[in-house]
Amino acid sequence: MRRSVYRFRDYTIQPDRRLEAEPYSFTMQCAECGDFSEPFTSGADGTAWAVTHLKANTSHLAYREIITRPYRFEPGAWQ
Structure with a gap:
């Protein structure tokens, strides 16, 4: 019979x-x-979109x- 070894x-x-x-x-x-x-790479570009959207939809x-x-995930030590 083989014996298994598990490492965590x-x-x-x-x-x-x-x-x-x-x-x-x-x-x-x-x-x-x-x-x-x-998606934008800068948060400032997103707020510019919101301003444009607000101008077109004043109740939003x-x-x-x-x-x-x-x-x-970074692998750590073996137990």
């Missing part, structure tokens, strides 16, 4: 700061109608910013 490893999740990581992105969404901007006063930030 700890992992830590953290923001992916490697050079090859995908960039952060910022999207603005209108809380009134659900319309949203395309509530917005939310959706930030996409890549994360990565």
Whole structure:
């Protein structure tokens, strides 16, 4: 009969700061109608979209910013 040996490893999740990581992105969404901007690499571009959307829809006063930030698990010590 064969005997199996199992090894476990700890992992830590953290923001992916490697050079090859995908960039952060910022999207603005209108809380009134659900319309949203395309993803931007800067939060300032998203607020510009919200201003343009407000000019076209003067009763749409509530917005939310959706930030996409890549994360990565880093392998730790074997147990």
